[in-house]
Amino acid sequence: MTRFTLTADRVATAETVWSPGFVTVEGSTVVALGQGSPGLDAGATEHVSGAILPGFVDQHVHGALGVDFGRATPEEARRVAHFHAATGSTRLVASIATAPLPALEQALSTLAPLVDDGTLAGLHLEGPYLSAVRRGAHDPALLRQPSVAELAALLEAGAGSVRQVTIAPELPGALDAVAWLVSQGVTVALGHSDADFDTARRAIDLGATVATHLFNGMRPLGHREPGLVGAVLDDERVLLELILDGHHVASPVASLVRRVAPGRLALVSDAMSATGLGDGEYAIAGSPVVVTEGVAMLADGSSLAGSTATVADALVRLGAAGVTLPEAVAATSAAAVRTLGLAEGLAEGLAAGSRADLVVVDDTLRARRVLRAGLWL
The missing domain is CATH 3.20.20.140 (Metal-dependent hydrolases)
Incomplete structure (x- = not known):
């Protein structure tokens, strides 16, 4: 399965903001996320401007x-x-x-x-x-x-x-x-x-x-x-x-x-x-x-x-x-x-093991890019 990592100025869950942060995706699933830079197994890396939020x-x-x-x-x-x-x-x-x-x-x-x-x-x-x-x-x-x-x-x-x-x-x-x-x-x-x-x-x-x-x-x-x-x-x-x-x-x-x-x-x-x-x-x-x-x-x-x-x-x-x-x-x-009671590890809105649904927003919180199940829409 294809593995790639998105880095951003901020990555947010309902409880935490990592600034800067990263989200690593394999196939249709989030496999890692956190503060700073990803590890060596990040795959292809792309920086996106703004903040990464979970899909709505x-x-x-x-x-x-x-x-x-x-x-x-x-x-x-x-x-x-x-x-x-x-x-x-x-x-x-x-x-x-x-x-x-x-x-x-x-x-x-x-x-x-x-x-x-x-x-x-x-x-x-x-x-x-x-x-x-x-x-x-x-x-x-x-x-x-x-x-x-x-x-x-x-x-x-x-x-x-x-x-x-x-x-x-x-x-x-x-x-x-x-x-x-x-x-x-x-x-x-x-x-x-x-x-x-x-x-x-x-x-x-x-x-x-x-x-x-x-x-x-x-x-x-x-x-x-x-x-x-x-x-x-x-x-x-x-x-x-x-x-x-x-x-x-x-x-x-x-x-x-x-x-x-x-x-x-x-x-x-x-x-x-x-x-x-x-x-x-x-x-x-x-x-x-x-x-x-x-x-x-x-x-x-x-x-x-x-x-x-x-x-x-x-x-x-x-x-x-x-x-x-x-x-x-x-x-x-x-x-x-x-x-x-929706499943897939989304209790915080974004977690390792959840489906890779992500929204990139700008400083006004306007959605700029959308990733659903690991694919850009």
Whole structure:
């Protein structure tokens, strides 16, 4: 197998920055990394300007290039995965939005083989067990109350590939569903919810560990009625997804989250099918969407409808706030890897034995080059 080494001004994990540093790759695997210069068995050596970070993990992404994961063929899904990988998101948890149950089962069975072969890191059901009050772009006619029997059928269709399910915990049957999903090893996310604080806390106590796109699709935070937002901000067990596309969350609020919940922020794209394309008419979760100047809105103008940005775009916005490299690594990969139980030695975001997924960023944290499984994209 081919062995080569990249040296850089900085190499970062979620806990350490080596300056200068190196990463040695053999085949598709990182075999060594650390401070200074590599050893004699480094192979061909190339210096890259800037910093080397682990490849990004996008745990909430619906599509790109006119393709929605909920309706994609395997070939289309591979195209979407390659598009996002080329921007730095080398691992995707494909999000499937609300749809009729047969359509959800079909999407899960279609995409499951792509999880098996490593194209995708897992599948995420965002619906149909959501609140009509906080539905966002999800068609209210397709929303349902949680059922363990239905969830069991969906997980069976996914053949072990479903890694995360978003649920509104206040719905009838929701807490039973949360407990059952956790018992099956599935990460439970709370979102598209009008839950009060106590209900959200009960769901967390039962094992829910993610907040789906914090602030969006949730009862607003109140100083007397903190709701779901207050519950997840206050609980160190919960990972907080954030869409930093300049529209979903204001920059001062993102800065507040960083201070209140260090190490628990996960940048997600929530990218919908218009990502990588121009303005126009699209659809998501059974609802028509109009994209204007890159902003996706329901056709009636009542709600944002996903994003057309990427995790790489979000990282640049985070970088403008002056984050450290370890914080950037935590927000783009390590926190998601830890919470979702992704394997391959990535607990810190980068380690010997992990797949050679690397992103070279400049001083503004803009992605300049991407290595996936040992190959430059």
